[in-house]
Amino acid sequence: DSGVTxxxxxxxxxxxxxxxxxxxxxxxxxxxxxxQQSLDQGLQFLIQYYNGEERAKGNILERFSAQQFPDLHSxxxxxxxxxxxxxxxxxxxxQDGASNSPLxxxxxxxxxxx
Amino acid sequence: GESVGLHLPTxxxxxGDNSIINxxxxxxxxxxxxxxxxxSGKGPQxxxxxxxxxxxxxxxxxxxxxxxxxxxxxxQIAATQPGDSAVYFCAESNTGGFKxxxxxxxxxxxxx
Numbered sequence: 001d002s003g004v005t006x007x008x009x010x011x012x013x014x015x016x017x018x019x020x021x022x023x024x025x026x027x028x029x030x031x032x033x034x035x036q037q038s039l040d041q042g043l044q045f046l047i048q049y050y051n052g053e054e055r056a057k058g059n060i061l062e063r064f065s066a067q068q069f070p071d072l073h074s075x076x077x078x079x080x081x082x083x084x085x086x087x088x089x090x091x092x093x094x095q096d097g098a099s100n101s102p103l104x105x106x107x108x109x110x111x112x113x114x
Numbered sequence: 115g116e117s118v119g120l121h122l123p124t125x126x127x128x129x130g131d132n133s134i135i136n137x138x139x140x141x142x143x144x145x146x147x148x149x150x151x152x153x154s155g156k157g158p159q160x161x162x163x164x165x166x167x168x169x170x171x172x173x174x175x176x177x178x179x180x181x182x183x184x185x186x187x188x189x190q191i192a193a194t195q196p197g198d199s200a201v202y203f204c205a206e207s208n209t210g211g212f213k214x215x216x217x218x219x220x221x222x223x224x225x226x
Contacts, residue, residue: 002157002159004157018201033214035216037221042203042216042218042219043158043203044216045213045214045215046218048213056213058213074125090157090158092157092158093135096132098209099146099207099208099209099210099213099214100207100209100210102144102148102160103148103158103160103165103214104160105150105157105158105159106155106157107157108156
């Protein structure tokens with residue numbers, strides 16, 4: 001158990017809808033990362049937060065947004081959903097935000113857009 | 115741009131044999147490298163890491179080798195077991211650069 005909690009585990013929704021994915025980082029970790037994993041593909045970095053502030057941005061669409069709250073949990077908001085947004089969304093956390101320690105991943109949220 | 119790639123998308127080995135999974139990286143500024151294991155239905159799990167001031171690092175049954183000259187990283191698994199069957203990802207980052215970039219992954223099959 002990595003200590004990172006993601007909810008919900010599965011999400012099925014229709015095109016055009018909006019969903020919110022939630023992540024609670026490992027105790028003591030200040031940094032949260034979001035990754036997208038499409039079928040048989042690698043992990044695409046979306047965005048990183050450190051202690052409530054955005055630290056780095058990757059290939060995140062404008063329809064997607066995220067935030068990290070004072071209690072350090074994070075939410076990833078996906079709007080105007082398209083079929084191609086169907087994927088596994090992983091949250092990871094680390095102690096610092098400087099990418100010099102391993103990331104600890106949750107078990108992901110599987111999003112299916114129909 | 116930044117990219118981390120793998121030479122072999124799938125690898126099949128006999129139980130008890132050694133496995134070698136390779137990875138190439140393109141960002142010469144990367145100085146921290148990590149191997150992750152992802153089992154079906156789970157998130158990636160940290161296996162071993164290595165910093166650019168080292169060439170080799172050993173863990174329990176695993177060894178990571180780093181060749182900065184040719185920008186190559188490898189993961190060696192000794193006495194491969196059925197429980198090692200998974201997808202293995204290499205990842206690179208530049209400490210202070212805030213982003214960890216993952217490769218495409220290699221699927222390891224262990225035949226009993």
